[in-house]
Amino acid sequence: MERMNRRTMLKTMGVLGCATGCLAGGLLPGAGSVLAPEPAMAATSGRFAQKDAPFSWKPHVLDAGVCAPVAYDGYWHQGYGCGYGVFYAIVGMMGEQHGAPYNQFPFTMLEVGKSGISDWGTICGALLGAASAFALFWGRKERDPMVAELFRWYEQTAFPMHDPGTAFKGVGGALPTSVSHSPLCHVSVGRWCQASGFAEKSKERGERCARITADVAVKAIAIMNAKQAGAFAVAHGDPASVTYCGECHNPGKQSPLLKGKMDCTPCHSGSPHTADKFRNHP
């Protein structure tokens, strides 16, 4: 195991003052990449076998105008929430229009995305529902850029946009909007509640998330339709923070410990949100 004496190197670099638990200050060796994946296969029996070949479901073009209200209604249906709403608006609608294998899926599994995975506030369930749908049709090499386009768009867009009109199920009319700068439910909902003045458990917050369920379904369908037409292109690039932090924390750099693609600013810009809330709470 090639390793280094971190303390010694820090001393050498003259930055020992940073060796006090500062994540971004860590200095690491630029090690090799993980083992290459095994050659492709599609076993139908034995360990890791599955009924259909990996990522072999055939995608179909969907009408975002038809699917948006389905996503919105899916959010409210039995209280299954955002992940179910987006996933059904994509895979469920293919099932309604094309039958199997789409209509054989146990759709309620996606209720797991509700409120950031069983109420934990991690990934926005609407984004999980869309990314999971992508993964039925495309492996990571093709899927990752599609997911990145969807998540970047989400980070940078003022939500909600969808208007259910008279078909609203929570509250009707216009709602305040906010930009999350994050794919995390905790940050997205928290920012909106503070910007709007509505409580997390308010009908308005539920309506806001139901409309975002439709918004994410529309964008996800646009990405999938473009991919099928051979016209998919990334329109939402990395924010300046990701480029800046990557200069030292990407592979091969002086501190190559960065994992993920999220905008760094919500948690690494010393904002009032991340100040010490346990002593001298502002």
Next chain:
Amino acid sequence: MERMNRRTMLKTMGVLGCATGCLAGGLLPGAGSVLAPEPAMAATSGRFAQKDAPFSWKPHVLDAGVCAPVAYDGYWHQGYGCGYGVFYAIVGMMGEQHGAPYNQFPFTMLEVGKSGISDWGTICGALLGAASAFALFWGRKERDPMVAELFRWYEQTAFPMHDPGTAFKGVGGALPTSVSHSPLCHVSVGRWCQASGFAEKSKERGERCARITADVAVKAIAIMNAKQAGAFAVAHGDPASVTYCGECHNPGKQSPLLKGKMDCTPCHSGSPHTADKFRNHP
């Protein structure tokens, strides 16, 4: 829409100095709860229909000792990663032992969890794989406490624990451990890289995540087996930070905007990790 003049209230409360984008300082009305879910149904045709009734798959007791190495191998198999590894170790193994409906699932869909969902570093994919498996068998009322027990255990445990012995696929032997205090891939991997001195793209980091895939599968199976035996009990409670912050940010409190269950300390304790990295980088 019952709302309040936030600025006026802040002035009244004498905390206007906090009205500069401080999330935790927001003051909100304690509004009503979201609409109650519609009554249960299990349509087999029409909108929101699905082949099997919601959450109707029958769970089976699994041998964690048998499934752990399957989860570890699943992580490396075709490079599908942590989400696939845990999910196959649970649902895939039920398929190998009991056939349909388990073996009809398109398992590679769970590759979406790799590196925190297509490399984004959000939810740890191993946790996503386990929570998604739970959701095939239990609706949110029964599932949420099971997910909470799994995620709290993950936040508080020093990983990795699993030892593949001579069957290792990345690197063999003991590895450094670290406690994530978070269910997020970005935080879990970042803390381990800093504590261990290994790069995010190192073979050791890949091996660490493969072992955690086995660790999470073992804990998830223990929770599922206990649930089936009617013996499931929460052993890992909320950390002090969640209780403390909830005193003001839970429903009905003065600033009821908190979404999620994550330990608050990683991002809200003014640690060096969340200091301003864009000016005067430590």
